[in-house]
Amino acid sequence: MSGRLQQIKYPFSAEARKTSQKMARDLGVLVELLEEQENHYIVEEAEKRVYAALTQSQIRYPTMENEKDVLIYPTARLIVEELGLPRLRALQAEAESKEANRQLGTENSDLVIELCKSSFNWSIESMGDINERSKLPLLLRTFEMKIRFENYLEVAPGFHSEEWSLINRYLDKGWIPIRRSELDRLISGKFKQLIMGGRFDIPKMSRRLIETVQRIEAETKGRIRQAEPVKMTETVVSAFPPCIQKMYDDSIRGDVNLSHDARFALAAFLLKIGMEANEVEKVFSSSPDKNISLIEYQVRHIASKRSMGVEDEGYTPPGCKKMQVNNLCPVYLGTASDPLCEYILNPLAFYQTRAWEITKNIQDHSWYARKRDKKQNF
Ligand code: SF4
Numbered sequence: 001m002s003g004r005l006q007q008i009k010y011p012f013s014a015e016a017r018k019t020s021q022k023m024a025r026d027l028g029v030l031v032e033l034l035e036e037q038e039n040h041y042i043v044e045e046a047e048k049r050v051y052a053a054l055t056q057s058q059i060r061y062p063t064m065e066n067e068k069d070v071l072i073y074p075t076a077r078l079i080v081e082e083l084g085l086p087r088l089r090a091l092q093a094e095a096e097s098k099e100a101n102r103q104l105g106t107e108n109s110d111l112v113i114e115l116c117k118s119s120f121n122w123s124i125e126s127m128g129d130i131n132e133r134s135k136l137p138l139l140l141r142t143f144e145m146k147i148r149f150e151n152y153l154e155v156a157p158g159f160h161s162e163e164w165s166l167i168n169r170y171l172d173k174g175w176i177p178i179r180r181s182e183l184d185r186l187i188s189g190k191f192k193q194l195i196m197g198g199r200f201d202i203p204k205m206s207r208r209l210i211e212t213v214q215r216i217e218a219e220t221k222g223r224i225r226q227a228e229p230v231k232m233t234e235t236v237v238s239a240f241p242p243c244i245q246k247m248y249d250d251s252i253r254g255d256v257n258l259s260h261d262a263r264f265a266l267a268a269f270l271l272k273i274g275m276e277a278n279e280v281e282k283v284f285s286s287s288p289d290k291n292i293s294l295i296e297y298q299v300r301h302i303a304s305k306r307s308m309g310v311e312d313e314g315y316t317p318p319g320c321k322k323m324q325v326n327n328l329c330p331v332y333l334g335t336a337s338d339p340l341c342e343y344i345l346n347p348l349a350f351y352q353t354r355a356w357e358i359t360k361n362i363q364d365h366s367w368y369a370r371k372r373d374k375k376q377n378f
Pocket residue numbers: 241242243244319320321323324328329330331332341342345346347350
């Protein structure tokens with residue numbers, strides 16, 4: 001396969017975008033093009049690609065023997081955006097990024113570096129061949145390349161593992177040494193971000209595409225659970241951890257202005273457990289500063305990030321350590337206690353466990369000590 005064909009198989013590549021736009025300058029033209037008999041196969045392949053994402057199976061890249069194959073990916077994106085299901089978009093982002101990562105693993109480094117430069121404008125440099133690297137300090141010898149830290153930070157903070165944290169990386173004059181496999185992961189992570197953040201105006205769909213969307217929609221039923229929004233009931237409130245309970249009570253009473261950190265933690269928590277933005281805004285409506293428009297703005301801002309749909313991305317409520325640093329943990333401050341707090345690291349984990357206990361009517365909490373390791377001591 002030629003270098004160009006090798007690049008256009010990656011949907012995020014500048015080459016793929018250029019080739020797509022040459023054939024269909026916008027989505028309206030794409031829809032028209034897909035109506036032509038000879039292009040029906042593109043819709044079929046796109047449907048298979050979305051179906052693979054939905055069923056969490058491996059998606060297959062087209063052979064690219066026909067340049068039109070490059071249109072399969074934008075068609076698959078169109079189908080998903082027309083459905084407008086954040087969870088399906090998240091599944092698509094996951095499947096596409098996984099396949100990109102797998103394919104990148106088979107490429108030579110020159111092609112991968114070129115992809116980074118032309119697609120994302122990243123600066124990547126080689127750390128030299130094995131002989132040159134053998135002269136470097138021991139801890140740097142396994143890194144084949146280096147990336148500018150600002151490019152690294154576009155993606156790495158979204159990864160959970162500690163090794164991606166900037167404080168655990170060697171940084172020299174703005175360059176971070178990385179392994180080839182790590183670069184592949186950064187690229188596929190960037191691709192995932194692009195899918196998650198990508199929004200476009202959907203053109204009028206053709207009958208063929210509508211039928212495809214309907215088939216995928218039928219498949220999503222039963223596979224994607226459409227969670228009912230959580231209402232602020234007594235049961236829900238009784239599963240709140242002490243920190244959230246205190247902020248919630250203060251907010252409802254309306255006798256103090258919550259700090260910015262407290263407002264963020266409470267809003268992010270309530271949204272994350274599935275409450276709708278207007279319900280969350282009501283919680284802040286008694287705020288003495290009556291800055292309702294700011295509150296609405298903040299809540300909508302956090303909610304819009306959540307609606308990007310990936311459970312492990314977006315605005316996650318701060319963990320216990322952060323809450324403690326911000327003086328928002330009453331257990332740490334010694335003004336409240338709950339045995340469950342010793343066995344979790346995040347208010348959400350507290351809520352999930354306590355909500356489960358409530359549904360099972362479990363009042364004896366001694367099982368924590370039998371089943372769980374302590375995570376923090378007060
Ligand atoms: S330990 Fe965590 S969950 Fe418990 S009150 Fe403190 S911050 Fe909240």
